[in-house]
Amino acid sequence: MENAKTVKQSQVETRDIVHPSDVNAYNFVFGGHMMSLLDKAACIAAYTHARRRVTTISIDNVRFFKPATVGTILTIKASVNRVFNTSLEVGLKVVGVHPQISWQPEVICHAYMTFVALDENGKPTPIPSIIPETEDEIRRFEEAGIRRDARKKLTAQLEAK
Structure with missing residues (x-):
């Protein structure tokens, strides 16, 4: 594991606030705006880990659980889950607080x-491998392998048609 790095060495936490220009007619943040925030945070984590230029090649399992409205303070967390020789997966989580309603994340x-x-x-x-240290990091490392296998299987099935 020469040049291997821990997950903590490239973790990113950034914040943003939802402005009126970031929302749709229902006062919910545009999915595209959220994707931009996610891509920036993930890119910083990937770049920090790889220490070289990186580019996004896929986006998976984007799931929206709650709407973010104007004034919501967003905390975006990005963490390298696993490295696959020349590529790596970054996991992202966005937590919001609605100060006008509640400070409960x-x-x-x-x-x-x-x-x-x-x-x-x-x-x-090639890029350095990752060293998962905590139970959560190990779980995310293993799940990243499952997601990669599923993507490869789906690609093969679609190309076979």
């Missing part, structure tokens, strides 16, 4: 994004 959404590391010529290049 609520899970707004979660997602998984896969990034590939690129060399100077824009070609995929």
